[in-house]
Amino acid sequence: MIMNKSGVGVCLLLAALLPMAHAISVSYGSSGYSGSVSLSEAYQLDDSAALAESTALSSGGVSQSTSISGTGLNLVSKSVSGSTYGIEAAAQSYGALDMSAALSASGTSGGMSQSVSGAGNIAASSAGTSGADAVCNIAQVENGLISTTQSISSGGSVSGSQSTTLEGEVGVVGSISTSGDSGMVVTGDIIGEGRMDADLRSSDASITGQVSVDGTVWMNSQDMSIVGSNDFGIAVEGLRVAGDGIGTFGVNAAHVSGDAAKKSNVKTNAVVYYQNSPISYTTTGWRWNRANPLVLYLRADKNLASEGLNSNSVRTAITNAADTWDAVTTRNLFYDGGVIVDPRKNADNPYDGYSVHAWKYLSLAPSALAYSRTRYGYPKVNGYYTVLESDVSYNTRYSWTTDLSRAQMYNGRIFDVQTVALHELGHTLGLGDLYTLPSTDPRRGDYSQIMNSYNDPQRTLGNGDIAGIRKLYGS
Numbered sequence: 001m002i003m004n005k006s007g008v009g010v011c012l013l014l015a016a017l018l019p020m021a022h023a024i025s026v027s028y029g030s031s032g033y034s035g036s037v038s039l040s041e042a043y044q045l046d047d048s049a050a051l052a053e054s055t056a057l058s059s060g061g062v063s064q065s066t067s068i069s070g071t072g073l074n075l076v077s078k079s080v081s082g083s084t085y086g087i088e089a090a091a092q093s094y095g096a097l098d099m100s101a102a103l104s105a106s107g108t109s110g111g112m113s114q115s116v117s118g119a120g121n122i123a124a125s126s127a128g129t130s131g132a133d134a135v136c137n138i139a140q141v142e143n144g145l146i147s148t149t150q151s152i153s154s155g156g157s158v159s160g161s162q163s164t165t166l167e168g169e170v171g172v173v174g175s176i177s178t179s180g181d182s183g184m185v186v187t188g189d190i191i192g193e194g195r196m197d198a199d200l201r202s203s204d205a206s207i208t209g210q211v212s213v214d215g216t217v218w219m220n221s222q223d224m225s226i227v228g229s230n231d232f233g234i235a236v237e238g239l240r241v242a243g244d245g246i247g248t249f250g251v252n253a254a255h256v257s258g259d260a261a262k263k264s265n266v267k268t269n270a271v272v273y274y275q276n277s278p279i280s281y282t283t284t285g286w287r288w289n290r291a292n293p294l295v296l297y298l299r300a301d302k303n304l305a306s307e308g309l310n311s312n313s314v315r316t317a318i319t320n321a322a323d324t325w326d327a328v329t330t331r332n333l334f335y336d337g338g339v340i341v342d343p344r345k346n347a348d349n350p351y352d353g354y355s356v357h358a359w360k361y362l363s364l365a366p367s368a369l370a371y372s373r374t375r376y377g378y379p380k381v382n383g384y385y386t387v388l389e390s391d392v393s394y395n396t397r398y399s400w401t402t403d404l405s406r407a408q409m410y411n412g413r414i415f416d417v418q419t420v421a422l423h424e425l426g427h428t429l430g431l432g433d434l435y436t437l438p439s440t441d442p443r444r445g446d447y448s449q450i451m452n453s454y455n456d457p458q459r460t461l462g463n464g465d466i467a468g469i470r471k472l473y474g475s
Protein backbone atom coordinates (compact mmCIF):
# COMPACT_ATOMS: atom_id res chain seq x y z
CA MET A 1 0.00 0.00 0.00
CA ILE A 2 1.91 2.97 -1.23
CA MET A 3 -0.82 5.38 -2.07
CA ASN A 4 -1.38 8.23 0.29
CA LYS A 5 -3.90 10.89 -0.52
CA SER A 6 -2.21 13.46 1.60
CA GLY A 7 0.79 13.68 -0.60
CA VAL A 8 3.49 11.10 -0.14
CA GLY A 9 4.97 10.35 -3.51
CA VAL A 10 5.21 7.02 -5.21
CA CYS A 11 7.81 8.05 -7.70
CA LEU A 12 10.65 6.46 -5.86
CA LEU A 13 13.70 7.26 -7.79
CA LEU A 14 16.61 5.07 -7.35
CA ALA A 15 19.45 4.98 -4.94
CA ALA A 16 22.76 5.97 -6.42
CA LEU A 17 24.70 4.93 -3.35
CA LEU A 18 26.12 1.70 -4.67
CA PRO A 19 29.72 1.32 -5.74
CA MET A 20 30.00 1.29 -9.49
CA ALA A 21 32.89 0.49 -11.72
CA HIS A 22 32.47 3.15 -14.40
CA ALA A 23 30.81 6.47 -13.85
CA ILE A 24 30.08 8.69 -16.81
CA SER A 25 28.30 11.97 -16.76
CA VAL A 26 27.66 14.13 -19.80
CA SER A 27 25.84 17.40 -20.33
CA TYR A 28 24.77 19.15 -23.50
CA GLY A 29 23.28 22.56 -24.08
CA SER A 30 21.95 24.29 -27.17
CA SER A 31 20.48 27.72 -27.76
CA GLY A 32 18.41 29.00 -30.66
CA TYR A 33 15.80 31.62 -31.45
CA SER A 34 13.11 29.71 -29.54
CA GLY A 35 15.16 29.36 -26.38
CA SER A 36 17.70 26.99 -24.99
CA VAL A 37 17.62 23.37 -23.99
CA SER A 38 19.93 21.41 -21.74
CA LEU A 39 20.44 17.68 -21.38
CA SER A 40 22.42 15.92 -18.71
CA GLU A 41 22.91 12.22 -18.19
CA ALA A 42 24.73 10.00 -15.75
CA TYR A 43 25.74 6.39 -16.13
CA GLN A 44 27.15 4.07 -13.52
CA LEU A 45 27.98 0.91 -15.38
CA ASP A 46 29.88 -2.20 -14.46
CA ASP A 47 32.06 -4.37 -16.65
CA SER A 48 29.10 -6.31 -18.00
CA ALA A 49 27.55 -3.30 -19.67
CA ALA A 50 27.57 -2.15 -23.27
CA LEU A 51 26.47 1.38 -24.10
CA ALA A 52 25.70 2.90 -27.49
CA GLU A 53 24.52 6.44 -27.78
CA SER A 54 24.18 9.08 -30.45
CA THR A 55 23.30 12.69 -29.83
CA ALA A 56 22.51 15.39 -32.37
CA LEU A 57 22.46 19.06 -31.53
CA SER A 58 20.71 21.64 -33.66
CA SER A 59 20.02 25.30 -33.11
CA GLY A 60 18.06 25.26 -29.86
CA GLY A 61 17.38 21.54 -30.07
CA VAL A 62 18.75 18.15 -29.11
CA SER A 63 17.86 14.60 -30.05
CA GLN A 64 19.38 11.43 -28.78
CA SER A 65 19.04 7.67 -28.90
CA THR A 66 20.60 5.33 -26.37
CA SER A 67 20.83 1.60 -25.88
CA ILE A 68 22.37 -0.23 -22.96
CA SER A 69 22.65 -3.90 -22.15
CA GLY A 70 24.31 -5.55 -19.21
CA THR A 71 24.08 -8.33 -16.68
CA GLY A 72 25.35 -6.72 -13.49
CA LEU A 73 24.71 -3.62 -11.45
CA ASN A 74 23.93 -0.67 -13.70
CA LEU A 75 22.26 2.67 -13.42
CA VAL A 76 21.34 5.34 -15.92
CA SER A 77 19.59 8.65 -15.47
CA LYS A 78 18.82 11.50 -17.82
CA SER A 79 17.18 14.85 -17.54
CA VAL A 80 16.32 17.39 -20.17
CA SER A 81 14.87 20.82 -19.61
CA GLY A 82 13.83 23.94 -21.46
CA SER A 83 12.53 27.26 -20.30
CA THR A 84 9.20 26.04 -18.88
CA TYR A 85 9.43 22.27 -18.68
CA GLY A 86 11.57 19.40 -17.49
CA ILE A 87 11.74 15.66 -18.14
CA GLU A 88 13.63 12.98 -16.22
CA ALA A 89 14.04 9.27 -16.63
CA ALA A 90 16.07 6.68 -14.76
CA ALA A 91 16.63 2.96 -14.71
CA GLN A 92 18.54 0.78 -12.29
CA SER A 93 19.22 -2.90 -12.58
CA TYR A 94 20.87 -5.69 -10.70
CA GLY A 95 20.62 -8.44 -13.26
CA ALA A 96 20.09 -8.76 -16.99
CA LEU A 97 19.11 -5.44 -18.54
CA ASP A 98 18.16 -4.23 -21.98
CA MET A 99 17.27 -0.61 -22.27
CA SER A 100 16.62 1.75 -25.14
CA ALA A 101 15.72 5.39 -24.89
CA ALA A 102 14.97 8.18 -27.32
CA LEU A 103 14.47 11.86 -26.75
CA SER A 104 13.90 14.97 -28.77
CA ALA A 105 13.69 18.38 -27.15
CA SER A 106 13.78 22.10 -27.77
CA GLY A 107 13.62 25.15 -25.53
CA THR A 108 9.81 24.99 -25.39
CA SER A 109 8.89 21.30 -25.56
CA GLY A 110 10.34 17.84 -25.35
CA GLY A 111 9.55 14.14 -25.42
CA MET A 112 11.36 11.14 -24.05
CA SER A 113 10.57 7.46 -24.04
CA GLN A 114 12.40 4.54 -22.52
CA SER A 115 11.89 0.80 -22.84
CA VAL A 116 13.44 -1.25 -20.08
CA SER A 117 13.34 -5.01 -19.87
CA GLY A 118 15.30 -7.54 -17.93
CA ALA A 119 15.54 -10.07 -15.14
CA GLY A 120 16.60 -9.60 -11.53
CA ASN A 121 16.01 -6.46 -9.50
CA ILE A 122 15.06 -3.72 -11.91
CA ALA A 123 13.37 -0.36 -11.57
CA ALA A 124 12.51 2.30 -14.12
CA SER A 125 10.96 5.69 -13.54
CA SER A 126 10.15 8.78 -15.55
CA ALA A 127 8.73 12.16 -14.70
CA GLY A 128 7.85 15.42 -16.39
CA THR A 129 6.85 18.92 -15.38
CA SER A 130 5.36 21.83 -17.26
CA GLY A 131 4.63 24.93 -15.23
CA ALA A 132 2.50 23.75 -12.27
CA ASP A 133 1.65 20.40 -13.88
CA ALA A 134 3.54 17.16 -13.32
CA VAL A 135 3.33 13.48 -14.19
CA CYS A 136 5.45 10.52 -13.22
CA ASN A 137 5.68 6.76 -13.66
CA ILE A 138 7.48 4.03 -11.79
CA ALA A 139 7.75 0.29 -12.32
CA GLN A 140 9.89 -2.02 -10.24
CA VAL A 141 10.43 -5.75 -9.77
CA GLU A 142 12.49 -7.75 -7.27
CA ASN A 143 13.65 -11.23 -8.24
CA GLY A 144 11.69 -11.29 -11.43
CA LEU A 145 11.14 -10.20 -15.00
CA ILE A 146 9.97 -6.83 -16.20
CA SER A 147 9.19 -5.09 -19.44
CA THR A 148 8.16 -1.45 -19.22
CA THR A 149 7.80 1.29 -21.80
CA GLN A 150 7.40 4.76 -20.37
CA SER A 151 7.05 8.05 -22.15
CA ILE A 152 6.79 11.67 -21.15
CA SER A 153 5.98 14.61 -23.34
CA SER A 154 6.08 18.12 -22.05
CA GLY A 155 5.68 21.61 -23.39
CA GLY A 156 2.54 23.72 -22.97
CA SER A 157 1.16 20.76 -21.01
CA VAL A 158 2.61 17.50 -19.77
CA SER A 159 1.49 13.93 -20.30
CA GLY A 160 2.94 10.54 -19.53
CA SER A 161 2.26 6.89 -20.00
CA GLN A 162 3.52 3.51 -18.96
CA SER A 163 2.86 0.05 -20.28
CA THR A 164 4.36 -2.44 -17.85
CA THR A 165 4.35 -6.19 -17.42
CA LEU A 166 6.21 -7.75 -14.52
CA GLU A 167 6.48 -11.10 -12.83
CA GLY A 168 8.42 -11.66 -9.66
CA GLU A 169 8.53 -11.80 -5.87
CA VAL A 170 7.84 -8.10 -5.40
CA GLY A 171 6.39 -5.72 -7.95
CA VAL A 172 5.39 -2.07 -7.85
CA VAL A 173 3.81 0.19 -10.44
CA GLY A 174 2.63 3.73 -9.95
CA SER A 175 1.64 6.81 -11.88
CA ILE A 176 0.86 10.30 -10.67
CA SER A 177 -0.69 13.20 -12.53
CA THR A 178 -1.00 16.56 -10.82
CA SER A 179 -2.05 20.05 -11.79
CA GLY A 180 -1.40 22.70 -9.20
CA ASP A 181 -2.85 21.44 -5.93
CA SER A 182 -4.99 18.64 -7.27
CA GLY A 183 -4.14 15.39 -8.90
CA MET A 184 -4.50 11.68 -9.01
CA VAL A 185 -2.38 8.67 -8.20
CA VAL A 186 -2.79 5.04 -9.25
CA THR A 187 -0.59 2.35 -7.75
CA GLY A 188 -0.32 -1.41 -7.72
CA ASP A 189 1.88 -3.67 -5.64
CA ILE A 190 2.36 -7.40 -5.26
CA ILE A 191 4.32 -9.38 -2.70
CA GLY A 192 4.87 -13.07 -3.28
CA GLU A 193 5.44 -14.65 -6.69
CA GLY A 194 2.99 -13.14 -9.14
CA ARG A 195 2.33 -11.03 -12.18
CA MET A 196 1.15 -7.47 -12.63
CA ASP A 197 0.21 -5.58 -15.79
CA ALA A 198 -0.41 -1.85 -15.96
CA ASP A 199 -1.35 0.48 -18.78
CA LEU A 200 -1.64 4.00 -17.43
CA ARG A 201 -1.94 7.33 -19.22
CA SER A 202 -1.55 10.51 -17.21
CA SER A 203 -2.42 14.09 -18.08
CA ASP A 204 -4.34 17.07 -16.70
CA ALA A 205 -4.44 15.71 -13.13
CA SER A 206 -6.18 12.53 -14.22
CA ILE A 207 -5.18 8.98 -15.08
CA THR A 208 -6.87 6.43 -17.32
CA GLY A 209 -6.07 2.82 -18.08
CA GLN A 210 -6.03 -0.32 -16.00
CA VAL A 211 -4.04 -2.36 -13.51
CA SER A 212 -4.29 -6.13 -13.23
CA VAL A 213 -2.76 -8.65 -10.85
CA ASP A 214 -2.39 -12.29 -11.90
CA GLY A 215 -4.62 -11.60 -14.90
CA THR A 216 -7.50 -9.94 -13.02
CA VAL A 217 -8.26 -6.28 -13.67
CA TRP A 218 -8.65 -4.66 -10.24
CA MET A 219 -8.78 -1.05 -11.40
CA ASN A 220 -10.09 0.04 -14.78
CA SER A 221 -10.77 3.34 -16.52
CA GLN A 222 -14.31 3.43 -15.17
CA ASP A 223 -13.05 3.21 -11.57
CA MET A 224 -10.42 5.82 -12.32
CA SER A 225 -12.95 8.16 -13.86
CA ILE A 226 -15.25 7.78 -10.80
CA VAL A 227 -12.33 8.52 -8.50
CA GLY A 228 -11.24 11.39 -10.71
CA SER A 229 -14.65 13.07 -10.71
CA ASN A 230 -15.47 12.54 -7.01
CA ASP A 231 -13.73 13.26 -3.77
CA PHE A 232 -12.87 9.73 -2.85
CA GLY A 233 -10.41 6.97 -3.43
CA ILE A 234 -10.71 3.25 -4.05
CA ALA A 235 -8.24 0.85 -2.50
CA VAL A 236 -8.14 -2.91 -2.96
CA GLU A 237 -5.97 -4.71 -0.41
CA GLY A 238 -5.75 -8.43 -0.93
CA LEU A 239 -4.11 -11.64 0.10
CA ARG A 240 -2.75 -14.01 -2.51
CA VAL A 241 -1.71 -17.60 -2.45
CA ALA A 242 1.90 -17.35 -3.57
CA GLY A 243 4.45 -20.06 -4.28
CA ASP A 244 5.77 -20.46 -0.75
CA GLY A 245 3.00 -19.06 1.41
CA ILE A 246 0.64 -16.13 1.45
CA GLY A 247 1.47 -12.94 -0.36
CA THR A 248 -0.36 -9.67 -0.76
CA PHE A 249 -1.50 -7.28 -3.42
CA GLY A 250 -2.81 -3.75 -3.42
CA VAL A 251 -4.30 -1.60 -6.16
CA ASN A 252 -5.27 1.96 -5.40
CA ALA A 253 -6.58 5.06 -7.12
CA ALA A 254 -6.99 8.36 -5.30
CA HIS A 255 -6.67 12.08 -5.38
CA VAL A 256 -3.37 13.53 -4.31
CA SER A 257 -2.16 16.93 -3.39
CA GLY A 258 0.15 18.67 -5.80
CA ASP A 259 3.41 17.97 -4.08
CA ALA A 260 2.88 14.24 -4.33
CA ALA A 261 5.26 13.80 -7.20
CA LYS A 262 8.22 14.60 -5.02
CA LYS A 263 10.89 12.05 -5.37
CA SER A 264 12.17 10.09 -2.45
CA ASN A 265 15.13 7.82 -2.29
CA VAL A 266 15.23 4.10 -1.67
CA LYS A 267 18.31 3.05 0.20
CA THR A 268 19.74 -0.38 0.47
CA ASN A 269 20.98 -1.16 3.96
CA ALA A 270 21.06 -4.20 6.16
CA VAL A 271 18.18 -4.09 8.60
CA VAL A 272 17.19 -5.86 11.80
CA TYR A 273 13.46 -6.49 11.87
CA TYR A 274 11.31 -5.76 14.91
CA GLN A 275 9.66 -8.59 16.84
CA ASN A 276 6.16 -7.91 18.12
CA SER A 277 6.95 -4.24 18.51
CA PRO A 278 4.35 -1.57 19.29
CA ILE A 279 5.98 0.45 16.51
CA SER A 280 5.06 -2.18 13.94
CA TYR A 281 2.03 -0.70 12.23
CA THR A 282 1.28 1.54 9.31
CA THR A 283 -1.84 3.51 8.45
CA THR A 284 -3.63 3.97 5.16
CA GLY A 285 -4.91 7.52 5.61
CA TRP A 286 -8.56 6.59 6.13
CA ARG A 287 -10.55 5.77 9.26
CA TRP A 288 -14.10 5.00 10.45
CA ASN A 289 -14.93 8.59 11.40
CA ARG A 290 -18.65 8.21 11.96
CA ALA A 291 -20.13 8.14 15.46
CA ASN A 292 -22.41 5.22 14.59
CA PRO A 293 -20.70 1.84 14.60
CA LEU A 294 -19.90 0.20 11.28
CA VAL A 295 -22.46 -2.41 10.28
CA LEU A 296 -21.06 -5.46 8.52
CA TYR A 297 -23.14 -7.75 6.33
CA LEU A 298 -22.53 -11.33 5.34
CA ARG A 299 -23.92 -12.39 2.01
CA ALA A 300 -25.19 -15.90 2.77
CA ASP A 301 -25.63 -17.45 -0.66
CA LYS A 302 -24.92 -20.64 -2.55
CA ASN A 303 -21.24 -19.70 -2.91
CA LEU A 304 -20.87 -19.76 0.84
CA ALA A 305 -22.89 -22.97 1.16
CA SER A 306 -20.93 -24.77 -1.55
CA GLU A 307 -17.75 -24.06 0.40
CA GLY A 308 -19.24 -26.26 3.10
CA LEU A 309 -19.48 -23.20 5.31
CA ASN A 310 -22.32 -22.66 7.71
CA SER A 311 -23.53 -19.05 7.59
CA ASN A 312 -23.96 -18.90 11.37
CA SER A 313 -20.40 -20.09 11.93
CA VAL A 314 -19.06 -17.61 9.39
CA ARG A 315 -21.13 -14.87 11.00
CA THR A 316 -19.56 -15.78 14.34
CA ALA A 317 -16.03 -15.86 12.88
CA ILE A 318 -16.31 -12.42 11.28
CA THR A 319 -18.08 -11.01 14.35
CA ASN A 320 -15.26 -12.37 16.54
CA ALA A 321 -12.69 -10.76 14.24
CA ALA A 322 -14.54 -7.43 14.46
CA ASP A 323 -14.83 -7.74 18.24
CA THR A 324 -11.09 -8.43 18.49
CA TRP A 325 -10.40 -4.99 17.02
CA ASP A 326 -13.20 -3.40 19.05
CA ALA A 327 -11.89 -4.81 22.33
CA VAL A 328 -8.65 -2.81 22.28
CA THR A 329 -10.07 0.68 21.72
CA THR A 330 -12.45 2.91 23.61
CA ARG A 331 -14.47 3.53 20.47
CA ASN A 332 -17.32 1.19 19.62
CA LEU A 333 -16.23 0.57 16.03
CA PHE A 334 -18.48 -2.28 14.96
CA TYR A 335 -22.21 -2.74 15.48
CA ASP A 336 -22.78 -4.67 18.71
CA GLY A 337 -25.46 -6.88 17.20
CA GLY A 338 -22.76 -8.63 15.19
CA VAL A 339 -22.56 -9.27 11.47
CA ILE A 340 -25.97 -9.20 9.77
CA VAL A 341 -26.65 -12.17 7.52
CA ASP A 342 -28.40 -10.99 4.36
CA PRO A 343 -28.51 -13.01 1.13
CA ARG A 344 -29.60 -9.93 -0.86
CA LYS A 345 -26.62 -7.69 -0.16
CA ASN A 346 -24.31 -7.50 -3.15
CA ALA A 347 -20.77 -8.76 -2.97
CA ASP A 348 -17.90 -6.45 -3.79
CA ASN A 349 -19.84 -3.41 -4.95
CA PRO A 350 -17.88 -0.48 -3.58
CA TYR A 351 -20.55 2.05 -4.51
CA ASP A 352 -23.72 0.73 -2.79
CA GLY A 353 -23.01 2.01 0.73
CA TYR A 354 -23.02 -1.42 2.40
CA SER A 355 -19.98 -3.18 3.83
CA VAL A 356 -20.46 -6.76 2.73
CA HIS A 357 -18.38 -9.89 3.29
CA ALA A 358 -19.00 -12.53 0.63
CA TRP A 359 -17.52 -15.58 -1.08
CA LYS A 360 -16.84 -15.29 -4.80
CA TYR A 361 -15.29 -17.51 -7.43
CA LEU A 362 -12.42 -15.61 -9.00
CA SER A 363 -11.81 -17.76 -12.03
CA LEU A 364 -9.27 -15.36 -13.48
CA ALA A 365 -7.46 -14.71 -10.23
CA PRO A 366 -6.13 -18.09 -9.20
CA SER A 367 -3.87 -16.65 -6.56
CA ALA A 368 -6.23 -14.11 -4.97
CA LEU A 369 -7.26 -15.43 -1.56
CA ALA A 370 -9.19 -12.51 -0.11
CA TYR A 371 -9.26 -8.79 -0.52
CA SER A 372 -10.91 -5.70 0.89
CA ARG A 373 -12.17 -2.92 -1.37
CA THR A 374 -12.60 0.30 0.54
CA ARG A 375 -14.18 3.52 -0.62
CA TYR A 376 -13.22 6.58 1.38
CA GLY A 377 -13.50 10.33 1.04
CA TYR A 378 -14.55 13.53 2.75
CA PRO A 379 -15.08 14.71 5.39
CA LYS A 380 -11.56 14.47 6.69
CA VAL A 381 -11.48 14.25 10.49
CA ASN A 382 -8.22 14.93 12.31
CA GLY A 383 -6.38 14.30 9.07
CA TYR A 384 -8.05 11.00 8.22
CA TYR A 385 -10.39 10.46 5.32
CA THR A 386 -13.74 8.89 6.13
CA VAL A 387 -14.40 5.26 5.23
CA LEU A 388 -17.67 5.22 3.27
CA GLU A 389 -17.85 1.44 2.93
CA SER A 390 -15.51 -1.53 2.82
CA ASP A 391 -16.31 -4.87 1.20
CA VAL A 392 -14.34 -8.05 1.81
CA SER A 393 -14.32 -10.90 -0.72
CA TYR A 394 -13.09 -14.43 -0.11
CA ASN A 395 -12.17 -16.61 -3.09
CA THR A 396 -14.18 -19.84 -3.39
CA ARG A 397 -11.29 -21.38 -5.33
CA TYR A 398 -9.85 -22.17 -1.91
CA SER A 399 -11.02 -24.21 1.03
CA TRP A 400 -12.21 -22.31 4.07
CA THR A 401 -13.02 -23.32 7.59
CA THR A 402 -14.28 -21.73 10.77
CA ASP A 403 -12.88 -24.65 12.79
CA LEU A 404 -9.39 -23.83 14.05
CA SER A 405 -8.50 -27.53 14.35
CA ARG A 406 -9.10 -28.01 10.61
CA ALA A 407 -7.22 -24.91 9.44
CA GLN A 408 -3.97 -25.64 7.61
CA MET A 409 -3.23 -22.39 5.91
CA TYR A 410 0.30 -23.10 4.79
CA ASN A 411 0.44 -26.81 4.05
CA GLY A 412 -3.10 -27.92 3.41
CA ARG A 413 -4.39 -24.60 2.15
CA ILE A 414 -7.51 -24.70 4.28
CA PHE A 415 -7.85 -21.09 5.32
CA ASP A 416 -9.19 -19.88 8.64
CA VAL A 417 -12.01 -17.40 8.05
CA GLN A 418 -11.46 -15.55 11.31
CA THR A 419 -7.72 -15.03 10.66
CA VAL A 420 -8.30 -13.62 7.19
CA ALA A 421 -11.27 -11.51 8.34
CA LEU A 422 -9.15 -10.07 11.15
CA HIS A 423 -6.49 -8.95 8.66
CA GLU A 424 -8.96 -7.54 6.11
CA LEU A 425 -10.96 -5.69 8.80
CA GLY A 426 -7.66 -4.07 9.80
CA HIS A 427 -7.64 -2.51 6.32
CA THR A 428 -11.29 -1.50 6.68
CA LEU A 429 -10.36 0.37 9.88
CA GLY A 430 -7.34 2.07 8.32
CA LEU A 431 -4.27 -0.09 8.96
CA GLY A 432 -1.95 -0.97 6.10
CA ASP A 433 0.08 -4.04 5.23
CA LEU A 434 3.51 -4.26 6.82
CA TYR A 435 4.75 -6.63 4.19
CA THR A 436 4.57 -4.02 1.46
CA LEU A 437 6.91 -1.68 3.29
CA PRO A 438 10.39 -1.33 1.81
CA SER A 439 12.74 -4.16 2.73
CA THR A 440 14.81 -1.61 4.62
CA ASP A 441 11.93 -0.94 7.03
CA PRO A 442 12.32 -2.87 10.32
CA ARG A 443 8.53 -3.25 10.61
CA ARG A 444 8.39 -5.33 7.47
CA GLY A 445 9.77 -8.46 9.11
CA ASP A 446 7.62 -8.26 12.25
CA TYR A 447 5.40 -11.28 11.67
CA SER A 448 3.69 -11.09 15.06
CA GLN A 449 1.30 -8.54 13.61
CA ILE A 450 -1.93 -9.59 11.90
CA MET A 451 -1.29 -6.76 9.43
CA ASN A 452 1.77 -8.60 8.15
CA SER A 453 1.49 -11.68 5.96
CA TYR A 454 1.21 -15.01 7.74
CA ASN A 455 1.25 -18.70 7.02
CA ASP A 456 -0.66 -19.97 10.03
CA PRO A 457 -3.96 -19.11 11.73
CA GLN A 458 -3.73 -16.04 13.97
CA ARG A 459 -6.86 -14.86 15.72
CA THR A 460 -5.16 -12.36 18.01
CA LEU A 461 -3.53 -8.97 17.51
CA GLY A 462 0.14 -8.17 17.89
CA ASN A 463 1.47 -5.23 19.88
CA GLY A 464 1.83 -3.17 16.71
CA ASP A 465 -1.74 -3.94 15.60
CA ILE A 466 -3.00 -2.76 18.99
CA ALA A 467 -0.84 0.38 18.99
CA GLY A 468 -1.95 1.17 15.45
CA ILE A 469 -5.66 0.86 16.12
CA ARG A 470 -5.27 2.92 19.32
CA LYS A 471 -3.43 5.59 17.36
CA LEU A 472 -6.45 5.76 15.04
CA TYR A 473 -9.25 5.39 17.60
CA GLY A 474 -7.82 5.93 21.06
CA SER A 475 -7.19 3.54 23.92
Ligand SMILES: [Zn+2]
Pocket: 237, 238, 239, 248, 423, 427, 432, 433
Ligand atom coordinates in the same frame (compact mmCIF):
# COMPACT_ATOMS: atom_id res chain seq x y z
ZN1 LIG B 1 -3.46 -6.87 3.55
